[in-house]
Amino acid sequence: MKLLLTQIFFLFLLSANAQLRGTGAIITLHPSLGKTITPEEKKEFGLFADYPDSNFETANFVKYDDSTYTVLFKTPTGSFERSITATEVAAIHAAIEKQKPAPPLPPQEPEEPRLSGENDLVDTFCEGLVKSIGIAATIFEIFNSGH
Numbered sequence: 001m002k003l004l005l006t007q008i009f010f011l012f013l014l015s016a017n018a019q020l021r022g023t024g025a026i027i028t029l030h031p032s033l034g035k036t037i038t039p040e041e042k043k044e045f046g047l048f049a050d051y052p053d054s055n056f057e058t059a060n061f062v063k064y065d066d067s068t069y070t071v072l073f074k075t076p077t078g079s080f081e082r083s084i085t086a087t088e089v090a091a092i093h094a095a096i097e098k099q100k101p102a103p104p105l106p107p108q109e110p111e112e113p114r115l116s117g118e119n120d121l122v123d124t125f126c127e128g129l130v131k132s133i134g135i136a137a138t139i140f141e142i143f144n145s146g147h
Helices: 002-021 038-043 086-099 118-146
Strands: 025-026 058-064 069-075 078-084
Touching: 038 086, 069 086
Parallel strands: none
Antiparallel strands: 025 058, 058 069, 069 078
């Protein structure tokens, strides 16, 4: 019974931690990487030196709602997650950027020039029209209720 209560307590703590952290989403750390980091990318960019190549299958960077990060590793024997700080994430991004800069973004279409206050005029007209209809409805009710 004591063991069961201990297990329930730990499940409660894990659940509470997951709720505080929020949901996570796999992110692409850098345009030179895919969402799933392959052994080839690990070698090319010198990532995760703590983990031997022979024990590495894939990795994913996960960002949670509370702006914390983890790396989800997949190995031949299973998967595990390791916390990583925002500073470490920025350092990894900077190291990849230094080695293989991201391609420039494509030029954006210039916006059509608009007349100053163009939308203000339409908004003012609509507001006036709604007020006029409201006033007309009130006057109509007053005249109809009196006769």
